[in-house]
Amino acid sequence: MREGAMQNRIREVLAAHGRMAVDPREVDDQADLYDLGMTSHASVDVMLALEDAFDIEFPEEVLKKSTFASVRNIEQVVESLVTSAA
Secondary structure, three states, X not given: OOOOHHHXXXXXXXXXXXXXXXXXXXXXXXXXXXXXXXXXXXXXXXHHHHHHHHOOOOOHHHOOHHXXXXXXXXXXXXXXXXXXXX
């Protein structure tokens, strides 16, 4: 995946499923998504959509609030899962 493509896709998933008050395509990659309005329920929807988008499965050990707290955190976990699945 070309550089930036993964983060763009993550931001698209967040825009579609994160239910935030702001457009996640416009926020800093370290911004706290929960402070921006994402709920824990919405984070489950985001997780499921990311699993579909990247053909991955989030293992139980990464299913914590901090994983989904920022675009950067999500990107790091997704990148790790994509790499280990290859």
